[in-house]
Amino acid sequence: MNISYGLENIWTWLITLIDRLFCRAGLPYIFAYTLEKIIFGVALLVFISISVLFLIWLERKVSAHMQSRLGPMHVGGWHGWAQTIADMVKLLFKEDIIPAKADKWVHRIAPIVVFVPSLMAFLVIPFEKNLIGQDLNAGILLIFAFSSLAVLAIIMGGWASNNKYTLLGGIRSAAQMVSYEIPLVLSVLSVIMLVGSLKLNDIVEAQQGWHWFAFTQPLAFMLYIIAATAEVNRTPFDLPEAESEIVSGYNTEYSGLKYGFFMLSEFTNMLIVALVAATVFMGGWQGPKWLPLPGIIWLLLKTYLIVFVLMWFRWTFPRLRVDRLMDFGWKVLIPLAFVNIFLTGLFMVVFK
Amino acid sequence: MTENTLKDKDGFETMYLNMGPQHPSTHGVLRLGLVLDGEVIIKAEPDIGYLHRGMEKLAESRTYQANIAMSDRFDYVTSMNNNFVTALAVEKLLGVEIPKRAQYLRILMAELNRVVNHILFFGFFAMDLGATTALIFGFREREEALELFESVCGARLTYNYFRVGGVSRDLPAGFIEKAGNFVKMMRSRLKDYDDLVTGNVIFQDRSVGIGRISKEDVLAYSLSGPVMRASGIKYDIRKDDTYSVYREFDFEVPVRENGDCFDRYMMRMLELREALKIIEQVLIKLEPGEILAKVPKIIKPPAGEAYVRTESPKGELALYLVSDGTANPYRLHLRAPSFINLQILQKILTGVKVADVIAILGSIDITLGEVDR
């Protein structure tokens, strides 16, 4: 299928233009390639920053309306759209505190370590068929590999702050994220079995015409959503930063921009899991044929649907307790994921 | 503060966690010294006194009426109930007869305040378990109740509404209708509460079977109020040791058997419904009349003493008042339900998880203003 509308046309046109220019100037192709990737990376960064700012605003609005409030209404004019920008500016100007007995370097590096991998995961997500940083053969694996690095940063931050609450938060998140990684990957595994490829574009194209894996693999989809909520530390699985128990968890001792990085990465991670859910289970950039919109619009619509569901969870559910969380992960989610894989395998053997 | 020499069961070092006095969910400035083995509590030691204002001493230098004003500050969530017990104690010493309408107004206000307290409990307890929306829902309804209070006595938190011998003002025009609407609204909102929190699987998972208090412990530790009734002891001072005109009202004393966090939560929700029932009855029974008995300008009760108990939303709120015949009380001692209910923590916190500490503390429903006085 060839979709002739969309952002990718502009992108392909731009690539061709750069390629030709460099070719005419007699420069090697590697320079053109590098420039293209840099342009894409910058565009991606801009996209992520704007999305995250929007997400934070959205979170506040969604929560407010769920709680019969209005949320931010003043900054910027229309429904306080500039509120998060103002908040970020405020964070920029805040004093950067490093606790006296903290492990200074680890404390400093942790926010970077948490943010970079969450950015990297965006590289392999196909916003449209050709609008992709790098269509790797093992794209989906790369995403999970990078998103599991976040736990490292959280432990680093929690341990380096030299505070008992942050330590508890770090330990909790280590246990939680390592455990929930397994059902997360296993739930996607059944989809990969059906598609036979780890390439995200292949997965998207396998769902052509409403054959979403969310419908054919409902159990996997549910498992994915639950595990993803836990993976991005959102209620009901927000134990690492349970504010009524351990103050603010691993980021208790962070302030200013470093705290901002933790917050940004939290929302970036949410965006990633939602993007992956939209790509793997909901047909990615494909939309109905009768409504020719750019693929990226379809993808973002689906993504924000998932994001909204995650927010809905957060403002509805209480928090699980740490041992019950482990029980749920190991005794419910993982067995179910295995059952699902087994059933998928059985299905494939019987019907093919 | 304390040297941590406790070892866990494998002989490893434990962690001493100072929870509070600055902590989001210690409900004020309570400090809990927790000795942790991982996330499991080996020993818990509540430490209070951070809000000690010396109220019992202050009372000795204030007139009786000024003490009613001060009683607002004991437990600042249930000011009307504090007013009630103070006024009752002084009247007991004085031996005055209270006009009928004043009695009804007092009960109306006390029960409205009970509703407010239980709404707040609902919000904070759910908040402690991580459900943020419930808190805002609770505050939304509390706001309506506070507006009622405001229309009656001009204040939203420290009402100073009761007087020795009656109440300070009569109801404003339209109050009865507004209060009736409030009761109706509250009934429908209670359904929302149940939908959002009570039936939630995670909520039940967090509260059922957590922090069990046995009947024996309730008696040994002198626990009172909803905490007591949640453990299966059906004793409500309003019914069993009645005061004012509670006898005239028809209400149930709910009781539950398990004594865990969920039952303590359910107790409040059930009591809330009963309180609404009482409010409705008061609104029907109210008849015009005097609201203040004839009492001297300067109140000087004859020398004597009285121990007067009432059922506040938190438990048995009682006042031991000693008069020496002067205009100021000789001794005023408050039997604060939060203070005494809090003692059980030392016992039931052992062996639970950090997250349960918050749930248990929340389910006991304390106000630090009353604990420290």
Next chain:
Amino acid sequence: MDAQKYLNEIKGRFPGTADAAPERIKDGVPALLCPAPFLFEIVKYLKAEGFNYLMDLCATDYRDSLEVIYHFCALETNVKLTVKVRLDREKPELASITPLYPGADWQEREAFDLLGINFPGHPDLKNLLLPCGWEGHPLRKDYSRKPDQYD
């Protein structure tokens, strides 16, 4: 009055116990004035007789002596009884009833803190409401506050 029965019973058993100025007591609960050395035994007896609920424990300074007041209640029958003990002001000492009623723990600590009454037998008698190392007992009538930086 049912409680009067217990009162008479105790007066017969423990010499030196007496009614505590009934004309002063306005709440209608019979009160018993007992000598300090018998207190623990009397409370033990009361507990065995069904007074299972310690409503309140507090102390008052009467300038010539200190008085500790126990309010008991039998929840099943709703019979109430007050027990009072007069203590020497210089060296107030009274057996702790915390082993019988664990709920008395903090209330005794409070009396220790604010009125300086010593409760031998209490598991952990230390400051409760006042900061560590506070001098004097604020609820005593002769307590005078030391001027601080705000005076």
